[in-house]
Amino acid sequence: MKIVHSIPSFVAEKPTIVTIGTFDGVHLGHQKIIAQITAAAKDKDCDSLVLTFFPHPRMVLQEGTEMKQLNTIEEKTALLEQLGVDHLVIHPFDKAFSRMTAEEFVKEVLVDTFRLKKIIIGYDHRFGRNRTADINDLITYGETYGFEVAQISAEELNAVSISSTKIRTALNEGNIELANNYLGYPYAITGKVVKGQQLGRTIGYPTANISVQEDYKLIPQNGVYVVQSTIQEKTVFGMMNIGNRPTVDGTSQTIEVHFLDFDQDLYHQTIRVSLLKRLRSEQKFPSLDALKNQLLHDKSDTVSFIASLR
Incomplete structure (x- = not known):
């Protein structure tokens, strides 16, 4: 797995299949998404790419928030590598980046930098300035710029009924067995x-x-x-x-x-x-x-x- 620590540092050798998120815990739900991008990348002769952020956006946008995380950035990197991802882009999240409009993000990052062929994203994913754009906007951008959008439905994600928040709660309560079941690893x-x-x-x-x-x-x-x-x-x-x-x-x-x-x-x-x-x-x-x-x-x-x- 190739790792870069900012979006401008990435150079696309092939078109990419992308997913975006904080992926804290890289739990069973996250693993399901990663499996889809790696499979699609092989099928389309593309590279799989995960875009994640550090620090966590909530820690930047909600000042004073003390948010404990399931993985250090090194632990998260190791877990993603085990899942067979080709590229990991860890972008420094700051207020300037948060002010990019949805179209700027799609055009400058996904299309021009990542050479996006297909994006696989959760049904509830929001992006762009003030998180105003949603999956429907992304589909429209896909039609404009020529990339596919695959949506992971609520039913698919709820089937495993897992979230990083649930895992944090389990750990804070000392319920290590439940946390491990959600994570898929100790x-x-x-x-x-x-x-x-x-x-x-x-x-x-x-x-x-x-x-x-x-x-x-x-x-x-x-x-x-x-x-x-x-x-x-x-x-x-x-x-x-x-x-x-x-x-x-x-x-x-x-x-x-x-x-x-x-x-x-x-x-x-x-x-x-x-x-x-x-x-x-x-x-x-x-x-x-x-x-x-x-x-x-x-x-x-x-x-x-x-x-x-x-």
């Missing part, structure tokens, strides 16, 4: 392993402290989760705590993973941790011994869950 957190207070080592549960660099990344509800990572090309399972560590009077949220059957130095490495199951809420225990006893139960539950996957 929700993941990517971050750098940093030094913590190393309290886990003193009770027999050393942890890797994960620092997420992107402040817009959605961190699921506090609690204990069964997780999985690939480290040095090996699958490693573990249990992760997201929370403030109230038993030791913690004051800020941390993300700590105790990997099972693994004891290597991970400091300064960037790792991706996939969340498979939520075991329990975060609790405050009366002593470190009580916490240690609970961790023994958590480990037993984790091992049982891992065994159920095999």
